[in-house]
Amino acid sequence: MVDKDKSIEFILSQGFTRPPSFYVKVAKMHGILGWRFIFWDFSYSFIFLLVTLAGVVFLLRHAPVYEFPYSVAAGFSPILFLLITLFTEINERTCNLYQLKQTCRYTSRQVTALRSMYYSVVGVGFAVLVAAISTDGAAQFFRVLPLCLGGLFLCAAVELLVIRLSRSKFAIAATSAAWLAVNLSMPMTLGVRWEALLSGTPLLLAVAFPVAAAAAFIYQTNKMLMEENSHAIA
Amino acid sequence: MLLLDNVTKKFGKFTALEDISLEFSNGVYGMLAPNGAGKTTLIKMLTTLIFPTSGEILWNGDEITKLDADYRDIIGYLPQDFGYYKNHSPRDFMLYIAALKGIDQATAKIKTDQLLETVGLSDVKNKKMRKFSGGMVQRVGIAQAMLNNPQILILDEPTAGLDPKERVRFRNLISTLSKDRIVILSTHIVSDIETIANHVIMFKNHKLLANDSPLNICETIADKVFETNNITAIKTPYLVLTERQDGGETLTRFASEVDCSSLASPANPSLEDVFLYIYRDETL
Numbered sequence: 224m225v226d227k228d229k230s231i232e233f234i235l236s237q238g239f240t241r242p243p244s245f246y247v248k249v250a251k252m253h254g255i256l257g258w259r260f261i262f263w264d265f266s267y268s269f270i271f272l273l274v275t276l277a278g279v280v281f282l283l284r285h286a287p288v289y290e291f292p293y294s295v296a297a298g299f300s301p302i303l304f305l306l307i308t309l310f311t312e313i314n315e316r317t318c319n320l321y322q323l324k325q326t327c328r329y330t331s332r333q334v335t336a337l338r339s340m341y342y343s344v345v346g347v348g349f350a351v352l353v354a355a356i357s358t359d360g361a362a363q364f365f366r367v368l369p370l371c372l373g374g375l376f377l378c379a380a381v382e383l384l385v386i387r388l389s390r391s392k393f394a395i396a397a398t399s400a401a402w403l404a405v406n407l408s409m410p411m412t413l414g415v416r417w418e419a420l421l422s423g424t425p426l427l428l429a430v431a432f433p434v435a436a437a438a439a440f441i442y443q444t445n446k447m448l449m450e451e452n453s454h455a456i457a
Numbered sequence: 458m459l460l461l462d463n464v465t466k467k468f469g470k471f472t473a474l475e476d477i478s479l480e481f482s483n484g485v486y487g488m489l490a491p492n493g494a495g496k497t498t499l500i501k502m503l504t505t506l507i508f509p510t511s512g513e514i515l516w517n518g519d520e521i522t523k524l525d526a527d528y529r530d531i532i533g534y535l536p537q538d539f540g541y542y543k544n545h546s547p548r549d550f551m552l553y554i555a556a557l558k559g560i561d562q563a564t565a566k567i568k569t570d571q572l573l574e575t576v577g578l579s580d581v582k583n584k585k586m587r588k589f590s591g592g593m594v595q596r597v598g599i600a601q602a603m604l605n606n607p608q609i610l611i612l613d614e615p616t617a618g619l620d621p622k623e624r625v626r627f628r629n630l631i632s633t634l635s636k637d638r639i640v641i642l643s644t645h646i647v648s649d650i651e652t653i654a655n656h657v658i659m660f661k662n663h664k665l666l667a668n669d670s671p672l673n674i675c676e677t678i679a680d681k682v683f684e685t686n687n688i689t690a691i692k693t694p695y696l697v698l699t700e701r702q703d704g705g706e707t708l709t710r711f712a713s714e715v716d717c718s719s720l721a722s723p724a725n726p727s728l729e730d731v732f733l734y735i736y737r738d739e740t741l
Contacts, residue, residue, distance in 0.1 A: 255556055257556070260557070263553055264542055319539070319540020320540040320541070322536050323534060323536050326529055326532060327557035327558045327559075328530055328557065328559035
């Protein structure tokens with residue numbers, strides 16, 4: 224360990240600099256961009272989000288959610304994150320400035336990673352709301368909440384992975400559609416068996432799931448912020 | 458110094474550029490080639506939007522993708538299809554791009570106002586860009602490219618779609634901004650290159666054909682360009698370069714491998730002649 228530290232000190236003394244840590248980079252990016260430029264020109268995306276979300280809430284109100292609280296909570300808790308990422312990313316990718324932005328110090332993808340962090344915070348609030356609405360009583364709420372958060376972070380990690388690895392502007396739309404399709408088809412095809420599987424998840428596993436998913440999300444965010452070729456368009 | 462070392466770019470089985478080696482130091486470099494010759498591919502590699510399939514691009518000895526954000530900090534880029542936010546003013550747009558370039562707000566405001574003044578848009582800096590002409594939008598484009606005072610300024614077809622007056626204005630602007638930096642300009646408009654470039658880079662069949670001064674490039678077809686008002690008298694094979702009306706007669710400018718000086722007047726070749734001569738077999 225001492226040798227390693229000495230080696231690092233020697234390298235730094237030769238004029239090389241330590242790459243900024245994840246938190247330093249995020250703080251610096253936020254400081255330079257500010258809220259205004261992180262969410263620049265997304266008014267249409269937010270309007271689409273509100274309209275779509277209103278539609279989803281309308282559907283949920285008319286669906287038998289109390290029969291499948293676990294299925295509904297796990298499937299719909301990431302919906303806010305999913306939709307806002309979908310609309311803002313489509314806006315970003317179809318904008319004629321995408322290539323230009325990819326040649327700047329803070330590339331479009333890095334700003335997307337930063338935005339995802341804020342969306343995930345809002346997403347957590349939404350997941351808590353979904354858990355509260357779809358459950359009956361505190362005990363059930365605390366059983367459902369880990370599933371909601373796990374679903375949110377898993378969805379977020381998958382979305383970022385797709386954005387990172389795919390150069391297609393439609394990949395994010397396909398991923399969102401696939402997520403919804405899977406989460407709708409499971410309760411529709413398996414019915415009470417799926418609900419029983421989710422509600423019967425051992426407590427330890429239920430708690431470990433959101434922790435692992437959150438770790439995967441942070442890993443993907445970090446990769447997207449730090450990797451060298453994240454600016455390439457093809 | 459920017460160096461391309463045996464760079465090849467393939468898209469699947471299609472080779473867009475093959476074995477390109479180039480050196481760029483301060484000055485204006487004009488890339489002249491027909492559409493589809495690989496100019497934009499090269500520009501996208503220089504801006505790290507795509508990576509070479511083989512070979513490497515070095516800035517002062519370091520591979521540009523490894524330099525990552527440090528390389529992006531020293532480039533200014535005006536893409537071919539320069540998008541802009543119609544509902545925003547040039548000033549707001551510039552402040553946004555400045556933030557993406559990592560420039561702090563106070564510096565960005567000063568730099569934005571200076572550059573909008575340079576490109577002659579300070580009187581409309583707070584107006585929405587919705588009603589801007591093509592030339593005005595391009596001027597916003599070059600201003601944003603200059604925000605970080607780049608050591609490498611890369612302009613992809615910057616004068617396409619501009620009227621002659623705007624084109625001249627734009628050329629003068631590039632000339633003003635070209636001091637102490639590398640300017641790489643891609644175009645198929647020969648007069649743009651002729652006016653401002655110190656070096657001309659030409660591609661043919663996806664390979665580097667020439668990298669020289671406009672004068673030396675014109676020299677490559679010296680003694681091959683002629684003018685006559687009686688082209689029917691020329692019986693040897695020739696390539697018509699241009700035709701114009703002169704005192705009721707058609708004056709034909711042509712190129713021939715054979716000396717036609719007994720039947721036509723020798724003419725000094727222009728860059729346009731070289732362009733037409735070299736790319737005679739290609740659809741322009």
